Amino acid sequence: MIQYNTLKKYDDTSSFDDSKQKKAVLKRRSIANVFDVINSSSFKNSRVATHHHSTFATTKLASMVIAKVNEYSDDLHKIQQVESEHNPHVFKRYILVNKEIVSRSDARRPVIKLTFQVINYEQLPEFLPGDYIEILCHIKGQVLLRSYTPLQSDKEKCFSIIIRVYEEGLMSRHLMKQLVGFEIKVRGPFDISNQISPVLSPSSPNSSNLSPSNLNPSHLSRYLSRYYEPSPRHILLNSLSNDKCWDVLFMIAGGTGITPMLQLIKYHLNYLNQSPNRNFKLFLLFANETISDIFYFKYLEHLVAASNGKLKITYILTRPPSNWEELSGHINEDILCKWLSNNYIPDGLDQVTENENSTYYMKRYMQALIQDSKHTIKLITCGPPLMIDSIEESLNNIGFPINDKAIFIR
Ligand SMILES: Cc1cc2nc3c(=O)[nH]c(=O)nc-3n(C[C@H](O)[C@H](O)[C@H](O)COP(=O)(O)OP(=O)(O)OC[C@H]3O[C@@H](n4cnc5c(N)ncnc54)[C@H](O)[C@@H]3O)c2cc1C
Known part of the structure; x- marks a missing residue:
């Protein structure tokens, strides 16, 4: 000019x-x-x-030069770039760098692990337990957005997601078909606390009707908090401890509900690498229908082996094979009582006395759990909404302090 x-x-x-x-x-x-x-x-x-x-x-x-505009525009560009890098609402481009089937070959619904690498941006956001991302894809002329739980990868600038592929599932089938080099748009991370109300869970059957116009005021504020929350709250982590680890963490997962548990297990075990003397106990109850539905088994066993006795996994199947030696059936009060009390004895509770009625013992157990001030204790559940509803009811019936010590992700 x-x-x-x-x-x-x-x-x-x-x-x-x-x-x-x-x-x-x-x-x-x-x-x-x-x-x-x-x-x-x-x-x-x-x-x-x-x-x-x-x-x-x-x-x-x-x-004729009156000012140097180059340096200013460079700075402005850098500021805008840093802002958008840290803005979870801006979609960023990622490329598929690895694809792996992590379910058994006889699984009714395959489960895949996809690893993505950041394209344009220098920094990969740090994904913490309770973070989820939203993936946007154009499928059959529609713009589809679905939530997934990112797992920090050991590869640089990469994260992975584990997806169960449904026969009718638009996004899961679409992602299953893609090859290495495929590009997706991702935004986030967002905080799982925005998903905890049953009414707002996008995976629940009525979720497609969710929009600000058909929510009541309290739900509307929760819906909006997703967009205006200043920073993630990370409610799955222990805010009372500097390292954010729990002393005792009970986890119950159904199917792909295991993904936030994987985030939590990795977080705690990573911390153990830095502080080998940190004492904590992680217990996972992993529920599936059949043995072929259990996925990622080798990796889970690898985590148990690497945990130095700090992680214990119990499997439960609703339709077990005849030679199955672990737990069977739906998770109920009896199963929960045994799983809790076999794994952890709260501070100050004596062992079960001879001839003591199990209901009375569980009363004493729950009282001791509530009064256990030496340890931070949490129980986190994630899975299909009906399973989580039933677990919540059972925990309530056995006197588990659900308001203080439990989180239900549906
Ligand atoms: C915070 C959050 C985190 C999530 N993280 C993960 C994750 O890490 N991995 C993962 O696999 N999913 C995760 N989900 C669920 C995910 O967002 C999708 O709902 C799921 O992948 C199905 O999407 P789709 O487009 O394939 O199926 P859709 O097209 O939405 O559904 C079509 C059909 O698929 C079947 N279907 C879909 N969902 C289910 C279900 N839950 N149970 C049984 N049948 C179903 C039904 O037949 C349904 O009619 C998460 C959801 C939330 C809210």
Whole structure:
């Protein structure tokens, strides 16, 4: 623009009344033109156009500089880039770098693990337990958005998700079909606390009707908090401890409800690498229908082996094979009592006395659990809404302090 105006002024020979001056100007202009012709022909195949000015034009342009805009725009660009890098509502581009089937070959619904690498952005957000992301894809002419639980990968700038593929599932089937190199758009991380109300769970059957217009005021504020919450609250972590680890963590997962538990297990075990003397106990009750539905078994066993006795996994199947030796049936009060009391004895509780009625013992157990001030204790459940409803009811019936010590993710 500046160049154009300068040349226009330079062209305006009518303002020169002295013909000598006019001739000199015209001569300089023709020299500049010759340079332009040489440049444009010499650099016509160059990717970046290169343009030299005559000495006159260079001097003239230099005298017209009133400010340096380059540095300012660079800074502004950097600020905008940093802002959008840290803004969870901005979609970022990721590329699929690995795809693995983590379910058994006879599973009714395959489970895949997809690993994505950040494309444009220098920094991968730090994913903590309780974080979820939203993936956007264009499928059959529709824009689809689905939530997934990111797991920090050991590979640099990568994260993984574990997805169960449903026969009718739009997003899960779409992602299953993709090959390495496929690009997705992701936003987040968001905090799971926004998903904890049953009414707002997108995975519940009525979730498609969710919009600000059909929510009552308390639900509306929760819906909006997702977009205006200043920072994630990370309710799955222990805010009372500096390292955010729980002393005793009970986890109950159904199917892919295991993904937040994997986040929690990895978080605690990573901490153990830094502080080997940190004492905690993690108990996972992993519920599935059949043995072929248990996925990621090898990895889970690897975590148990690496935990140095700090992680214990119990499997429960609703339709077990005949030689099954672990728990069977639906998770009920009896199963919960045994699982809790076999794994952890609260501080100050004596062992069960001879002839003691099990209901009475569980009363004493729950009282001791509530009064156990030496340890921070939490029970976190995640899975299909009906399973979680039933677990909540059972825990309530056996006197488990659900308000203080339990979180239900449906
Ligand atoms: C916070 C959050 C985190 C999540 N994290 C994960 C995760 O890490 N991994 C994961 O696999 N999913 C996760 N989900 C669920 C995920 O968002 C999708 O709902 C799921 O992948 C199905 O999407 P879809 O488009 O394939 O199926 P849709 O097209 O939405 O559903 C089509 C059909 O698929 C079947 N279907 C869908 N969901 C279920 C279900 N839950 N149980 C039984 N049948 C079903 C039904 O037949 C349904 O009619 C998470 C959900 C939330 C809210």
